[in-house]
Amino acid sequence: MRNRARLLVLFLTVLVLGAVSIGWVRYAAAREARKDRQQDGGPPMTSGQVTLAAGASRRLVFRSMLWGPHRDELASVPANDAAGPRTASKVSCLRFYAAAGTGVCLRRLPGTLAEKYQAVVLDVNLHERRHFTVNGIPTRARVSPSGRMVAWTVFVSGDSYGGTQFSTRTSILDTSTWTLVRSLEDYQVIMNGKVHHSVDDNFWGVTFADDDHFYATLGTHAKTYLVRGDVRARTVTTLRENVECPSLSPDGTRLAFKKRVAGASPDAPWREYVLDLRTLRETPLGEHRSVDDQAVWLDDDTLVYALAGDYGADLWTIPADGSGSPARLMTAALAPAVIG
Amino acid sequence: MYLADAPAIPVPAGPGTDPGQQAAAHARRRLLPRSLTYTVLVLGTVSFITDVSSEMVTAVLPLYLVTELGLSPLGFGLLDGIYNGVSALVRLVGGHAADRGGRYKAVAAIGYGLSALCKPALLLAHGIASIGMVLAADRTGKGLRTAPRDAMISLAAPAETQARSFGIHRAMDTAGALLGPVIAFYVMRAAVDGFDALFMVSFCIATTGVVVLLLFAPGRAAISRTAISQTATARPARSAPVEDTDRTKNADRTKNASEMTVAADAAAVRTPQEVHISLRVAFGLLRRPEVRRLAVCALLLGLATISDSFVYLIVAHDGGISDGSFPLLPVGTSAGFLLLAVPLGLAADRFGRWRVFLAGHVGLLAAYGILLTRVHGVAPLVIVLFLHGAFYAATDGVLMAAAASAVPAALRSSGLALVQTGQANARFACSLLFGAAWSAWGDQAALGAATVTLAVCVGASAVLRPLRDTGTSSSTAAQPVRDVPA
Structure with a gap:
């Protein structure tokens, strides 16, 4: 081929591929713009006052993923009419949790050269009390029952040696002193009575028993462990294997968790279980789909968790005693907290 | 740009090059490095x-x-x-x-x-x-x-x-x-x-x-055309006379080229098409002492090179780097690599590739040393990242250049792959070992062990000295041949 012909081919290639690129980007932008228009068929959503204060009626505060002007804002619904009209708060979060008037919001901020993520501690009226920069993609957030302790987990990529491996970083914050433990990996790990340390230690999914004690998951050497943590002693102790994303019941007697089950596909490896802490008996729940969430106790008998839905995620409920079958609580919703 | 050369990449004046074309190429070459x-x-x-x-x-x-x-x-x-x-x-x-x-x-x-x-x-x-x-x-x-x-x-x-x-x-x-x-x-x-x-x-x-x-x-x-002239220029003593006298047609080049050198490694001088290249021949490269020593040294040094992520973890841990700045650490290494790749390449051509390759590892050794002293602050951090980038600049391309000089043209790709694979696998093994050491002894002790290993491997490689070095001294002889005007 002559040089002129080569250059012509290159020019045409760049022209065509450039057009495809620009076209696709514009198509994606237009598609996203549609999500800002009110969604048909969804529950009505209006701006209003959302508070974390315990009131007369029980409410759910969560991230609403409904298309429209209030997409991804925290919203509130009465617990007895979860599918009904939503009150939007104007506060946007990727993940959220709240207890006793303290909220934690993991949010994304646009940066100049890269995305930035923050963990924000919110007061009763969802106003920021303090924020912390987090280095990774938010995944779990929890507040202790008293509202004093806050924990969050983010996914971090780029600090593994194999290449495609990710790790997690779990932080614990004391809001009374604003003391932040940046990584639970700074705690001493006790496994089978011995001190354990490994570079591939990863913690995720904290659930608080009280301001000093919590449960969480430790992943190490391709296994996961339920651990019990002690904030004052700065230790975590492994309790049993194959427990992820524990969630302690309001009465403190049971842990809901996701468990890897044998024979499941690698894309959907988990099932939701409940562990009775007194008898150490595991009960499989009536949900037979793979649950990849840290479930929340709606009350002492019912769990709520997210599954993928048409608009990001839907929230489902299931009885905690292994009976019944799943029921959809609301569409286009994620990360609920029970208030009141 | 340089497009005029497209069909025949700057062929150093080989036998049978058209004089006019060669003069033009010569002039052009002056304009660019x-x-x-x-x-x-x-x-x-x-x-x-x-x-x-x-x-x-x-x-x-x-x-x-x-x-x-x-x-x-x-x-x-x-x-x-x-x-x-x-x-x-x-x-x-x-x-x-x-x-x-x-x-x-x-x-x-x-x-x-x-x-x-x-x-x-x-x-x-x-x-x-x-x-x-x-x-x-x-x-x-x-x-x-x-x-x-x-x-x-x-x-x-x-x-x-x-x-x-x-x-x-x-x-x-x-x-x-x-x-x-x-x-x-x-x-x-x-x-x-x-x-x-x-x-x-x-x-x-x-x-x-x-x-x-x-x-x-x-x-x-x-490619085969350049490869031949490269082989020719690499052995100036034998090829120079042929160079001046022989003006044969294109078709005869290959033959001439293969006749030029009477080396024991026949594969070195034939064009790739000519030689039957079997896997046995490719692995046979390891029987050549130069290649074997080079591969062993690359492997040894690879075994003592802890992976980037560990370096960043230690830097972040000791240097008190906030989580937010953590992603910037690899950018520091890349910037060093980008800035130094060409200067260190020049240095390698001038002072010897193996020497620069080894010097890069000495730089890495210095970086480990700084990390071991646990000095806090911005200056040591910048120096460590700079040395880390310099290490890549002094080793990545330079190793390929060094390996290329030890491997005959006909087996160039196989040879480079062999050296790269040895090095990559050694580094991966080192990552696993280092991870285990870190778990067992903690980061400082693991780093200390890696530093000692690297020092020993650098020492061993310096003694083995796989290449009789390839600095300017040995290759300048080729230059007059190339620049001989027709």
């Missing part, structure tokens, strides 16, 4: 474009897996060992296939093409297993293309400018890697988080790279 040959420029551009494309995807992949697909990415690392094994095997196969019939360009194009196709394939993969397969295919593409591409660079570059040619290529490559995430950020902003748009843009960029390779990289004929 000698190391910036057409082939290096083309392959550097291809690598630049490809790295932009692949780093775009790397930058957003974690976000995509977690927020878009809702996967828990913790399970991913488990397959790394397998990927690494496959990658090593593919690298050897790719290197070998390229040597057979001189199909460097074809094998490289398959490798680049496979990686390009993986970008839209990501949109079709929704589970951990399928995403893992796409990522494995992407790595396969990378494994396939590396050795043939480096062979093309080494065959196109004159013997005395090998290292700086690799330096230019690596600098362009790193520039692409630095630019990719920035472009990804702006595409994501324009497409309002449309990952499909990002993957398609990445695909279009990668495809442009493949098209540039197919259109402008030298094909079989051009």
Whole structure:
């Protein structure tokens, strides 16, 4: 081929591929713009006052993923009419949790050269009390029952040696002193009575028993462990294997968790279980789909968790005693907290 | 630009070159540094474009897996060992296939093409297993293309400018890697988080790279032509007389070239098409003492090179780096690599490739030493990252240049693949060992052990000295031959 012909081919290639690129980007932008228009068929959503204060009626505060002007804002619904009209708060979060008037919001901020993520501690009226920069993609957030302790987990990529491996970083914050433990990996790990340390230690999914004690998951050497943590002693102790994303019941007697089950596909490896802490008996729940969430106790008998839905995620409920079958609580919703 | 040379990359005046053409080429060569040959420029551009494309995807992949697909990415690392094994095997196969019939360009194009196709394939993969397969295919593409591409660079570059040619290529490559995430950020902003748009843009960029390779990289004929003249210039004592007297037709070049040298390694002088290249011959390279010693040294030093992520973890841990600044640490290394790749390539050509390669490891040793002293502050941090970047600049392309001088042209791609694979596997083994040591003894003790190992390996390599060095002193003899006016 002559040089002129080569250059012509290159020019045409760049022209065509450039057009495809620009076209696709514009198509994606237009598609996203549609999500800002009110969604048909969804529950009505209006701006209003959302508070974390315990009131007369029980409410759910969560991230609403409904298309429209209030997409991804925290919203509130009465617990007895979860599918009904939503009150939007104007506060946007990727993940959220709240207890006793303290909220934690993991949010994304646009940066100049890269995305930035923050963990924000919110007061009763969802106003920021303090924020912390987090280095990774938010995944779990929890507040202790008293509202004093806050924990969050983010996914971090780029600090593994194999290449495609990710790790997690779990932080614990004391809001009374604003003391932040940046990584639970700074705690001493006790496994089978011995001190354990490994570079591939990863913690995720904290659930608080009280301001000093919590449960969480430790992943190490391709296994996961339920651990019990002690904030004052700065230790975590492994309790049993194959427990992820524990969630302690309001009465403190049971842990809901996701468990890897044998024979499941690698894309959907988990099932939701409940562990009775007194008898150490595991009960499989009536949900037979793979649950990849840290479930929340709606009350002492019912769990709520997210599954993928048409608009990001839907929230489902299931009885905690292994009976019944799943029921959809609301569409286009994620990360609920029970208030009141 | 340099396009006029396209069909016949700057062929150093070989036997039978048309005098007029040669004079023109000579004049042109004066305008640009000698190391910036057409082939290096083309392959550097291809690598630049490809790295932009692949780093775009790397930058957003974690976000995509977690927020878009809702996967828990913790399970991913488990397959790394397998990927690494496959990658090593593919690298050897790719290197070998390229040597057979001189199909460097074809094998490289398959490798680049496979990686390009993986970008839209990501949109079709929704589970951990399928995403893992796409990522494995992407790595396969990378494994396939590396050795043939480096062979093309080494065959196109004159013997005395090998290292700086690799330096230019690596600098362009790193520039692409630095630019990719920035472009990804702006595409994501324009497409309002449309990952499909990002993957398609990445695909279009990668495809442009493949098209540039197919259109402008030298094909079989051009490569074997340069390879011969390189062989000729590499043995000036024998080739010079032939040079002046012989003005035969193109068809006879090959024959002349093979007659020129009566070396024991017959493969060295024949064109790739001529020699039957079997796997046995390729592995037979290891019977050559130079290659064997080089491979052993690369392996030894690889075994003492802890992986980047560990370096950053220690830097962040000791230097009190906040989580927010953590992603900037690799940028520091890349910046050092980018800035020093060409200067250190020049140094390697002048003072000897093996010496610079070893000096790079001494620099790394110094970086470990600084980390061991646990000094806090910005200055030691900057010095460590700079040394880390300098280490790559002094070793990555330079090792290929050193290996190229030990491997005959006909087996160049296989030979480079052999050395690369040895080094890559040694580094992976070191990562695993270092991880275990870190777990057992803590980071400082593990780093101390790595430092001692590296010092011992540097010492051993200095004693072994695989190459009778390739500095200017030994290769200047080739220069007059090249510059002889017709």
